Amino acid sequence: MFRAAQSSTSSTPSACARCSARKRSKRRRWVIPSDTPWSGLEVGKTDTRRVSASARWNWFWAVMPRADVALVLQLNELPKPAPDLPKLRNLEIRFQTLPGGPILYIRLKDSAQLELFETLCRDVMAAGELAETEPEALERAIGRTFRWHYLLRGGKPEVLSEEAQKGLIGEIEVLKLLIAALGARPALSAWTGPSGAPKDFELRSDCIEVKARRGASQPFVRITSEHQLADVPERRLWLGVLAVDKVQPPHGRTLTEHVDEVTDLLERTEPSAIMDWDLHLADAGYDALHDYTHWRWIVSTPEFHAVTDGFPRIAAPVPLGVAGVTYALALSACTPFRTDWEEVRAGLAEEDEG
Template sequence: MISNNTPWSGLEAGKVDTRRVDACARWNWFWAVMPHADAALVLQLSSLPEPAPDLPTLKNLEIRFQTLPGGPILFIRLKDSTQIELFETLCRDVIAAGELAETEAEALERAVRRTFRWHYLLRSARVEALTEDAQKGLIGEIEVLKLLIASLGVKTALDAWTGPSGAPKDFELVTDCIEVKAKRGASQPFVNIANEHQLTDVPGRRLWLAVIAVDKAQPPHGRTLSEYVNEVTQLLEQSDPSAIMDWDLRLADTGYDVLHDYSHRGWITSPSEFFSVTEGFPRITAPTPLGVSGVTYALALSACAPFRTNWDSVRLNLQEAQQP
């Protein structure tokens, strides 16, 4: 039996044992204990969706469809029993989101979407909020992401945002890469390059450097990091709700946590400057001499002036490359 003082207490392991969450609920939610004594939340369905949505593998959660004698279900299983209290909070939030739906299909979509918005808490258990430097860097990438969404569409833009996963460049498209640097507007005209790979050429792709000024402001001036994030979330909810899961996964990889309080710091941004990183551009690139790695350096923007371009030019190159 699973531990007491949880919704799963009294349910037996060794089989799929369930208890209805609420007899008055609009949809068929069940607390469940799986055969290996794992706690789970089950949504019983009248039929499987066609086509079935993608359900990626998560570190501490399993989420998938299964067909039982009583019909198909979606279940969310906790794989790390030490996080049972947090998992209960997740489940209740998923249920609350699903209960707002008017149809079963919408309830399923809401349940899956909300799970993705929570899963990184179980995956990383991040305690500390992002530092001011990290907030500034994330805001810079969000501002470039918005430009890409407007020009290339939601899916292409989100697929291109590879920086959060640890890729060498912040944005990687089929024919282009973009590295983003945020700086203080009043600071010395330099940007910090974190390693020798950030401005290294990628065979067959153009490389662009985007520099955006992100300055502190005391609320109510400026916008908080949460407001920058919510702007994109609302945009996706209106234009492509299915992309919100992908958006949330990438935010999770940056270390952004919706439960952290960012209300004490506002930020003001300026339009991005763009540079074409081509032959002659001032940079240190890989391969470096044997035994030398992790090279960081300050890049003077004055030395980059001959390579300055604008977003309209970058956008036209990107759009032409997307055409069949």
């Protein structure tokens, strides 16, 4: 079992010392509820209990010196380089090297969130237990913790509007194509739409703007800025168009199901990319705690257009004094520039090799 390093304190009496002593005394008086896995651990010092003798990896329920409950994963060695860790308001996630060896711990700083924190801990352990090696277990545990970034910090106050859901689903469909072509990390790095960038995807040699429309609507897409279809020096520009239509159950899928599909893919193939995925979703306004069961969508295969000389558009720079240009683009006028994903992907493959 690991051992925590003990900190020394000065015995010189002072008002600050007495205040600190009262705070420590108050913490020691806090009683851990009996129906939690931390029940019976001693408050006021580091105390631990192995989660399960049958667990594949060394998980411990723990109480930290400041009386905070925690989940600990004991490791044989620290990963090199050390991965990024979530930074959450009410959680502390850190590596620490103790006399008994290195650990990763997740500490709850707000005891009012104890019940929810237990759910998080069990979910993190369940993800880690699927791993065949300790490095993979650590990677899965960290990735699952990132998925809980809304847990103690709070998410968006409202569900996404129908238009926002359609737009996000459209971008996710193109993201899946990019993941298949380039891998998860490069594809997610290229996904700039949620951060408010002019183009939805920006790669080294290519940019892609995505538009979702109703299949039964007039054959137009709405361009909301003069920058969306503006040329980018030394990059090809593509316009991807999808039909995203609302349907009645049991047809179609919810936004949550579209999100879960990519999450499941990343968990199987590249769990370390889940952090980037979750942060992009957060930037897009998606909160996994919201209920999207009232909307179901069917999605068409994306159609692509090469935005080159002669393409119908209003692009920057516009005349002085003109800004915020919004216009409807007739898809019939884009027909001469129509291409397919294979042509787009071929250029991306060359870029990836370079």
